[in-house]
Amino acid sequence: MNPQELEKLKYPIGQHHEHLKFTMEDVSSWIRDIAQFPQQITSLTENLTTEELNWLHRPDGWTIKQLVHHCADSHMNSFIRFKLALTEDTPSIKPYYEDRWAELPDSTIDDVSDSLMIIAGIHRRWTVLLNSLSEEQLHRTFYHPEHRKETNLGVTTSMYSWHCKHHLAHIEQALAHKGAF
Known part of the structure; x- marks a missing residue:
């Protein structure tokens, strides 16, 4: 497989592009993506x-089950x-090694039902929270030490809208190829 084909498999919907400027309409669209994700996955x-x-x-890459477990971990x-970010002034968040988490025993079990329940519960609460945010609150930030930068909640909402679609596309890709590459 050539590098372009591998890149397309890695990013089937393309890479995320930060939306440093956004409208409340943009945010509403991203929230819909996040709200619909549990049913879709x-x-x-x-x-x-x-x-x-x-x-x-x-x-x-990861297996379908690892993708499901990863989404539960990442979205939590x-x-x-x-x-x-909503309760502290520019808190420094704790990064984690998602690749290492994906190899832990709870991320390699065949039963994904617990992770699907986690996703459903987190997304219900997350959607309530997101829908309550004012434009001012969407500009509240956290500091990401791994990336050495502040990120606001609006940009993060965009990122997780993309993240949902990105991993749904990965699962669809695995199913289309029957896991054989």
Whole structure:
């Protein structure tokens, strides 16, 4: 596989582009994406066999089950980052090694039902929180030590809208290729 094909498999919807300027209409669209994600990921994965859950989404990538478990982990972290930014002045958040988390025993089990429940619960609460934010609150920030920069909640909302679609596309890709690359 050539580098361009590998890049397309890694980023099937393209890479995220930061929206440093955004409107409340943009934010509403991103919130809808976040709100719809639990139903979409559940629809794609709830009836998969153990074999299918173990299909890779690209060469040297994660399995479908690891993608589901990763979304639960990642979105829990993001939800907490929102709450920190809303209750503290530019808190420094705790980065984590998502690749290492994806190899832990709870991220490699074949049963994804607990992660789907986590996603459903987090997204319900996250959506309530997001829908309550004023434009001023969307400009509250947290500091990301790994990236060495402040990020506001509006930009982060955009990122997680993309993140939802990005990993849904990975799962669809794994299913289309039957995990064979």
